Amino acid sequence: MSLIETLARMEAVATGRAAPLATVRHRHLSEQPLVFVPLTTAGEAGAPLGALVGTDREKPALLAVPQPRNRDLRFAFLAELAESLLPYVDGFADVVEWEERKETDPETGKKVPVQVELCADAPQLIVPSAAGIDFVRLLGRSMRFRRTAEQEPEAPYPAPPHVPLLGRWFTHFGERARVPGASLLLSMTGLLTRHWATGQSLLEDQHLGALLAWIDPPARHPTSTPRRQRSAPALQGVSGRAAAERAESARDADGRLLCPPAGPATDPAFDNRLLAPAMARFDAGVPGAEDEIHGLIESQLRPTWDAVWHGIDLLRGLPPGARVADRWKRDRWSYTAHRDRVRAGEPPQPRRDDAVTAAQKLASRETAQAQLDAQEALDDPLVMAGRRLAGEALEGTVTAVEMAFSEGRRPMPRPLVTLRTADRTPLPERAKLYRALPDGKTQTAEFVAYAAEEPGALVVRLTGGMGRGRTPEPGSVPEPDDAVCWTLFEHAPRGGPELPDPEDTPWTHGGPPGATGAPEDTPDTATAEDFL
Amino acid sequence: MSVPDARLPRVNAFRDSRHAAAPPAEQPAPSPGLRRSLTALRGAGVRPRSLDARALAALAANPGCRRRALLDGAGIDKGALAQALGSPATYGQSQFAFVRGNSFEARVKADGGADLLRLLHERLRPGTPPPEPAAVATPDLSAAGPEGRAARTALALREATAAGGWALLDHPMLAVEVAGSPAYVEPDAVVVHPDGGWTVVEIKSFPMIDGVADAAKVGAAARQAAVYVLALETVAGHVAARTGREVRVRDRVLLVCPKDFSNLPTAAPVDVRKQLATTRRQLARLTRVEEIAAALPPGTTFDLRLTDDGRATRPPEELTAAVEAVGAAYAPECLAACELAFHCRKRAREDGAVEALGRGVRGELGGLHTIEEVLAAATGADVPAADTPTTDTAAPDDPAVHALRRAAALRAEALAAAADRSQEAECR
Numbered sequence: 001m002s003l004i005e006t007l008a009r010m011e012a013v014a015t016g017r018a019a020p021l022a023t024v025r026h027r028h029l030s031e032q033p034l035v036f037v038p039l040t041t042a043g044e045a046g047a048p049l050g051a052l053v054g055t056d057r058e059k060p061a062l063l064a065v066p067q068p069r070n071r072d073l074r075f076a077f078l079a080e081l082a083e084s085l086l087p088y089v090d091g092f093a094d095v096v097e098w099e100e101r102k103e104t105d106p107e108t109g110k111k112v113p114v115q116v117e118l119c120a121d122a123p124q125l126i127v128p129s130a131a132g133i134d135f136v137r138l139l140g141r142s143m144r145f146r147r148t149a150e151q152e153p154e155a156p157y158p159a160p161p162h163v164p165l166l167g168r169w170f171t172h173f174g175e176r177a178r179v180p181g182a183s184l185l186l187s188m189t190g191l192l193t194r195h196w197a198t199g200q201s202l203l204e205d206q207h208l209g210a211l212l213a214w215i216d217p218p219a220r221h222p223t224s225t226p227r228r229q230r231s232a233p234a235l236q237g238v239s240g241r242a243a244a245e246r247a248e249s250a251r252d253a254d255g256r257l258l259c260p261p262a263g264p265a266t267d268p269a270f271d272n273r274l275l276a277p278a279m280a281r282f283d284a285g286v287p288g289a290e291d292e293i294h295g296l297i298e299s300q301l302r303p304t305w306d307a308v309w310h311g312i313d314l315l316r317g318l319p320p321g322a323r324v325a326d327r328w329k330r331d332r333w334s335y336t337a338h339r340d341r342v343r344a345g346e347p348p349q350p351r352r353d354d355a356v357t358a359a360q361k362l363a364s365r366e367t368a369q370a371q372l373d374a375q376e377a378l379d380d381p382l383v384m385a386g387r388r389l390a391g392e393a394l395e396g397t398v399t400a401v402e403m404a405f406s407e408g409r410r411p412m413p414r415p416l417v418t419l420r421t422a423d424r425t426p427l428p429e430r431a432k433l434y435r436a437l438p439d440g441k442t443q444t445a446e447f448v449a450y451a452a453e454e455p456g457a458l459v460v461r462l463t464g465g466m467g468r469g470r471t472p473e474p475g476s477v478p479e480p481d482d483a484v485c486w487t488l489f490e491h492a493p494r495g496g497p498e499l500p501d502p503e504d505t506p507w508t509h510g511g512p513p514g515a516t517g518a519p520e521d522t523p524d525t526a527t528a529e530d531f532l
Numbered sequence: 533m534s535v536p537d538a539r540l541p542r543v544n545a546f547r548d549s550r551h552a553a554a555p556p557a558e559q560p561a562p563s564p565g566l567r568r569s570l571t572a573l574r575g576a577g578v579r580p581r582s583l584d585a586r587a588l589a590a591l592a593a594n595p596g597c598r599r600r601a602l603l604d605g606a607g608i609d610k611g612a613l614a615q616a617l618g619s620p621a622t623y624g625q626s627q628f629a630f631v632r633g634n635s636f637e638a639r640v641k642a643d644g645g646a647d648l649l650r651l652l653h654e655r656l657r658p659g660t661p662p663p664e665p666a667a668v669a670t671p672d673l674s675a676a677g678p679e680g681r682a683a684r685t686a687l688a689l690r691e692a693t694a695a696g697g698w699a700l701l702d703h704p705m706l707a708v709e710v711a712g713s714p715a716y717v718e719p720d721a722v723v724v725h726p727d728g729g730w731t732v733v734e735i736k737s738f739p740m741i742d743g744v745a746d747a748a749k750v751g752a753a754a755r756q757a758a759v760y761v762l763a764l765e766t767v768a769g770h771v772a773a774r775t776g777r778e779v780r781v782r783d784r785v786l787l788v789c790p791k792d793f794s795n796l797p798t799a800a801p802v803d804v805r806k807q808l809a810t811t812r813r814q815l816a817r818l819t820r821v822e823e824i825a826a827a828l829p830p831g832t833t834f835d836l837r838l839t840d841d842g843r844a845t846r847p848p849e850e851l852t853a854a855v856e857a858v859g860a861a862y863a864p865e866c867l868a869a870c871e872l873a874f875h876c877r878k879r880a881r882e883d884g885a886v887e888a889l890g891r892g893v894r895g896e897l898g899g900l901h902t903i904e905e906v907l908a909a910a911t912g913a914d915v916p917a918a919d920t921p922t923t924d925t926a927a928p929d930d931p932a933v934h935a936l937r938r939a940a941a942l943r944a945e946a947l948a949a950a951a952d953r954s955q956e957a958e959c960r
Contacts, residue, residue: 004939013884043628046739199889201888202890203864203868248622271626351742389938
């Protein structure tokens with residue numbers, strides 16, 4: 001946690017309300033996101049208990065498994081899930097725009113421009129918490145290697161149609177969620193903690209109800225039980241804290257948490273006192289037991305469902321950052337690419353990435369992280385303030401500009417700019433500096449020297465972003481009294497050198513793919529007994 | 533073994549002071565004076581709770597907490613104490629997870645542990661002759677009380693090691709010294725190899741999917757297993773002395789988990805040398821219970837004065853005072869590991885302690901301990917170093933205060949700029 005964030009948390013403690021960590025929204029929020037609130041059976045890896053799914057906050061679809069230990073009921077749940085999710089995911093596949101991309105021509109070996117399809121928009125899944133993202137991955141893994149009756153008529157226990165396809169999409173979403181800044185699959189706690197600092201620890205922020213209680217505390221508790229608070233006089237208004245503590249542990253007359261865990265794990269007390277007896281009644285064939293279980297599961301899901309939408313409302317109140325659309329475009333590329341793989345009938349994603357793929361994924365995630373860090377800082381003065389505090393950027397006022405030219409046959413403009421700054425950024429000799437120009441381009445410069453006569457003043461030499469002519473393009477050189485912000489980090493970091501193709505990768509690094517590479521998409525063994 | 537009589541893992545309340553009168557020579561024993569004072573802390577007639585390996589691992593993760601060391605060392609029921617203090621713990625175990633864990637363990641140990649030994653041989657002893665299922669000794673370890681069971685376990689280990697064959701000890705009982713008083717821990721199984729090596733087996737019900745399990749859960753299991761290895765080493769010393777054979781407690785334990793999404797077992801060796809070193813060091817660092825108990829005001833007790841139907845009749849104010857008499861080291865991580873954490877958190881928040889926001893927060897704050905102090909320093913309202921006169925232009929000496937002021941100024945500037953921008957946007 002950076003010092004600025006620590007300070008924001010302490011402000012939140014003092015005021016009793018969450019403090020902003022960002023002044024703009026740093027993640028894309030779809031016009032029509034699909035919210036998915038899953039629940040799982042405690043102690044079981046592959047036994048979902050229920051879910052609320054949908055794009056309409058008033059009409060979520062409730063899916064529930066009355067007995068998770070029954071394979072047929074689990075399959076029925078997954079089939080229903082595929083039915084309610086796949087139309088949404090596929091709904092973005094056919095509206096496309098055309099983009100030009102350079103591709104290597106296989107015959108001539110030259111780079112030639114080609115027109116490729118790019119989906120105009122992409123689906124966006126929102127789950128309540130980080131554990132929800134892991135659960136999407138887990139469901140993806142459990143479904144994508146299944147075989148339907150159509151694929152393998154002979155195999156026993158075929159999966160319902162579309163279930164393997166949903167598994168592949170879930171795997172794709174889960175994998176994409178590991179790319180920093182990607183927004184195909186987001187968790188509400190992740191979104192909210194990015195934009196607000198609460199007066200509690202990061203660990204406690206994982207509770208969605210408590211997190212929301214700090215950001216937007218309810219006006220008054222419905223039950224007006226006077227709480228004994230021994231608050232220090234300096235700390236006014238404990239509403240956020242009181243609301244968060246209530247969200248964590250308050251229970252109703254039945255012993256149910258008013259704000260159940262955001263899943264996929266359930267509250268153990270709910271399992272033991274309500275769910276287990278109801279399941280026993282279902283197993284015994286008591287009429288109405290199934291409806292009772294549906295009601296119980298909905299009672300645990302609905303508060304979280306409402307909380308996720310509440311969070312979406314709060315986030316929509318923030319203006320989007322200028323570079324968010326750029327990152328969303330990469331998500332659209334990712335969606336389009338997976339759409340193409342599914343259409344081409346490629347096999348499901350392997351169980352484990354081979355060495356070459358893993359290295360490529362890691363490299364691309366590192367680049368994405370560097371780009372995200374740079375873009376967030378450029379979009380948001382509050383994030384930039386953190387970088388300035390860390391000595392990675394400096395902001396100042398221009399006091400003088402002196403025209404100068406480079407030496408050589410074609411002298412280029414290299415103006416010297418003197419600025420005054422309060423930032424005490426340690427600058428090595430000839431440090432490279434970057435500045436965002438109003439038109440979105442980046443200007444480079446290098447640090448020359450600290451001005452001797454004035455503390456806090458320094459001279460930089462502009463080295464680019466001024467066009468090709470002998471005179472700089474208008475607006476590309478700052479003028480006295482302009483406020484400028486220089487960063488020590490690149491604005492569009494590219495990552496390391498490109499990795500070789502798999503065929504050219506030496507065997508020491510996992511390539512080339514030999515004949516031994518057995519197909520990794522063999523289904524999980526299905527046993528006659530339901531070993532769960 | 534069938535499901536109903538599968539022994540429950542982590543069953544508590546083994547330590548019974550009646551049996552402690554004649555401990556076997558190999559067990560660490562508390563001094564009579566300490567035992568008396570711990571009984572007084574618990575309250576007359578209250579049975580002590582046993583420390584399980586999970587609690588030990590949690591205790592070792594926060595060795596600076598004197599409160600936890602004392603309460604655990606005295607065998608006090610922290611859950612009931614927290615309830616009586618008005619800040620009950622919220623966690624528990626779902627019976628679904630419990631049943632699943634038990635049925636999985638029963639499956640692994642079925643048929644005299646044939647599956648278990650097959651996995652152990654595959655993962656740890658490839659290339660050696662596999663154990664014949666019929667030739668594996670499974671000694672009966674039942675005895676009265678934890679001391680009796682620990683003595684029985686020590687005897688069985690000695691016999692099995694002397695016999696030089698394979699042996700599977702199902703739920704043995706081991707003693708380990710914690711802060712000067714003995715605690716009894718119960719591994720899921722211990723396997724004796726023909727060469728005299730001993731391996732701890734840990735059976736967990738979280739899945740191993742495509743050969744990979746959740747790293748946090750494996751870490752917790754490894755810390756727990758390290759406690760067992762540590763406890764076994766004491767016994768190994770005695771057995772080696774008696775039998776004259778070299779006894780080695782293997783530092784690679786076998787972790788048995790369900791494979792993928794099924795209930796069929798798979799296993800992986802886990803190297804616990806690091807956890808072992810950590811646990812050993814942390815346990816050594818734990819302030820001795822004796823010293824903590826001696827520093828308490830005379831007459832301090834945590835007796836809840838329970839009625840017959842289990843209600844606490846002790847006034848919460850008295851209990852609070854007793855709990856406050858011994859210092860705690862609260863961090864948000866406690867919430868997942870200690871029953872008393874909600875009480876400690878309440879106090880930490882009321883005191884405005886910076887640790888309530890996270891363990892790492894303190895690092896950048898120098899000598900500032902409360903949120904109030906930090907905010908005052910950040911706004912420049914009150915410079916803590918009162919003896920050195922500071923002017924407005926000169927930065928205070930403390931680099932932490934300086935960094936805080938800079939951070940506060942930068943933050944305020946950015947927020948003001950953003951507010952201006954949004955106002956402009958509204959005007960347009």
